[in-house]
Amino acid sequence: MQNLFMANWKMHKTVKEALSFLEKFIPSVKEVNDREVGIAPAFVCLESVGRVLKNTNIKLGAQNAFYEMHGAFTGEISPVMLKELSVHYVIIGHSERRKYFSETDEIINKKIKACLNAGLNVILCIGETLDERQSNKTFDVLKSQLTFGLEGIDNPEAIVIAYEPVWAIGTGIVASEAQIREAHEFIRKKLTELYSDEANFVRILYGGSVTPDNIYSIMNIPEVNGVLVGGASLDPVKFSKIIKYEEKNRREKNL
Template sequence: MNTPTRQKFVVGNWKMHSTTLEAEQLVNGVIHGLSVNNYVTVILCPPFPYLALVRDLLKGTQIALGAQNMYPEAEGAFTGEVSPTMLLDLGREYVILGHSERRHKLGESDSFINQKVECALAAGLNAILCVGETLEQRKANQTEAILDRQLTQGLANVPPEFLSQLSIAYEPVWAIGNALHHESPQQAHDALSLTRKKLSRICGEIRAQQMTLQYGGSVKPHNAAAFLGQPGLDGVLIGGASLKADQFVAIAKAAMGAMKAEVQPS
């Protein structure tokens, strides 16, 4: 049997959605739909107001907790922000950083995202760093340059010993929630291969091969298996489909199926 070196990840990013009732129903639906497994890490990332609620609902399960953002300070006069210390206090294990919506809608720079990555990893959180190009950048053949810049600047000065707490999520901005533009599994594979090549240059071949690379570009139940079956694609960062328990569970089960296929006797 071939033992996989990297687990599959399925991350649900709820973004700015849900109420208390909806959050409770969604979490319970995911819990009831998933079975115990050792090869797929499932993470739910609700909005800040529902962190404690989701934490309590997930107690006793294998589903992990994640946050959608954080500020790069342990504490201070930063009105409206949330620190890594607060996330750890609430039982959070993961945090999404540099999501395309924060880059392009809220103006976060690579240097600011780098501060967040350093702070999150130093605090003991597992960080999911998002990278990816816009449609205009892809049409201008700038994908490689954009990935190189975001990875190089986003990981600047990060101590090597912290890299085991880091994963990368490639988000083709032009494919997220876009009915007109979809990325194929092969395109996702090519972009992630390029990402791992860039990581090899930044942090060395061994660490680059050990790092989890996720894909975040409108993955749905009907195409999840095709994406998760791509070599080098270690997981998916789910937006819209994470708001419906049956869809999210279907994607998680596709990840389990892909993992089982990898460990079957050759």
């Protein structure tokens, strides 16, 4: 099971800017074959980015999808449309979708099922707010988001979980190693309760102000199987350093 390094560009980069990024980024990771790399650009960039990524080792991702395959749903994008564009991963349940677009666990569950039915892989984002953590509700929130988000999903092999504490997203605040460890261990335990031995094949990513400076310590935490990267993934050099995080550590040891 390879670690996954996934870029979430959110509402950044025009098509021109995305292609400029790839021109610099692709050569820097062309020799990377022991881990999985993905990029989720804005919808308007999917076709152009997908064409460039077609003959590379980088997977194409989308940041959202609707739960119907077709119909009168103005402004929405269906899973089958994404599949036709060779999208591999779809990010579902990001905290910004929950906050700004009022996505509930029920809606998220429907979206996951629709994506799986279309043959897509899903990155389910879960995580607590600062108020929930300070109220000692972190595990209750994670349990609820996992249980309801994965309700009725019998086979988890196409699911990736991304633990993103809301208070660490885009804030520059990184959860401590102890906080990340206990959250990932809890998620693994709950997945095992839901799926038994099959849970061992579900990767659990960490997301929240990941940078080249903290990636090494994050990746050395047990049960961390990769990262979902926001701001730092907008810079081809920074994202490349995150993916090849061992190189920086080796250089420092040789000094």
